[in-house]
Amino acid sequence: MRTLPIAPLSREAFAPFGEVIMLEGARHYQINQGTTERFHALATADTSAEGGQCILSLFRAQPRSLPLSIRIMERHPFGSQAFVPLSQQVEDEYLVVVAPAGEFDASRIKAFLCRGFQGVNYAPGVWHHPLIALHRISDFIVMDRIGQGHNCDEIVPETDWQLTQEGLIAART
Numbered sequence: 268m269r270t271l272p273i274a275p276l277s278r279e280a281f282a283p284f285g286e287v288i289m290l291e292g293a294r295h296y297q298i299n300q301g302t303t304e305r306f307h308a309l310a311t312a313d314t315s316a317e318g319g320q321c322i323l324s325l326f327r328a329q330p331r332s333l334p335l336s337i338r339i340m341e342r343h344p345f346g347s348q349a350f351v352p353l354s355q356q357v358e359d360e361y362l363v364v365v366a367p368a369g370e371f372d373a374s375r376i377k378a379f380l381c382r383g384f385q386g387v388n389y390a391p392g393v394w395h396h397p398l399i400a401l402h403r404i405s406d407f408i409v410m411d412r413i414g415q416g417h418n419c420d421e422i423v424p425e426t427d428w429q430l431t432q433e434g435l436i437a438a439r440t
Contacts, residue, residue: 271337271428273362273438276379276387284365284377284393286310288351288386310388312410314346319414326350326407328361328400333435337364337428340371340394341421346412350398351386353406359383362399362430368392373426380438394422399430 274280278287288309295306314321352359360383366376371394381387388410389395398407412418 268336268427268429270431270434271364271376271378273378273380273430273434275438276363276381276385280377281379281387283367284395285347285390286388288349288388289384310347310349310386310410312347312349313391314412314414316345316391316412317414317416319346319412319416319418321410322413324409324411326398326409328398328405328407330400330403330405333401333430333432335399335430337376337396337424337430339421339423340364340366340396341419342368342392342394343389343412343418344392344420345414345416345418347388347391348412349386349388349410351408351410352381352383353408354383356383359403359405360401361405362401362435363387364396364399364428364430365389366394368394371422371424373424373428376424376426376428378430378434380435401435
């Protein structure tokens with residue numbers, strides 16, 4: 268079993284896999300006669316391939332314990348998929364595990380620690396592990412594609428990767 272290092276989520280580190288959705292550093296301005304602040308175009312939905320449509324759903328993730336073995340990865344070749352936690356609490360952490368789009372390559376897998384105020388938008392075809400909530404049941408608004416065509420591929424990685432508590436602690440520092 269190999270330990271997968273966990274890095275703090277940042278726009279730069281996550282760029283090969285999609286977009287980070289967060290207010291810090293986002294373009295914003297006042298609307299509605301100054302009563303509302305709009306954080307504009309935080310992510311781009313890419314769902315139109317094969318006649319797809321963009322939908323919003325709520326996913327409720329059960330907390331997982333560490334160590335956690337990475338036993339499955341999935342990708343959505345026809346559309347992006349965004350996860351935005353409904354929590355705004357820094358301590359409401361979750362993990363994302365990703366690998367670049369294309370042929371799955373276990374040597375290029377990465378793990379990121381996300382805080383409750385950060386969301387992610389996986390680019391079409393990016394390999395990712397299903398939701399990994401950590402401390403409590405966690406709700407996410409999910410923006411993804413509905414439509415014709417098989418839009419979910421799954422793979423069981425041959426390399427035994429594991430996320431550990433020690434890796435989580437290291438990502439927080």
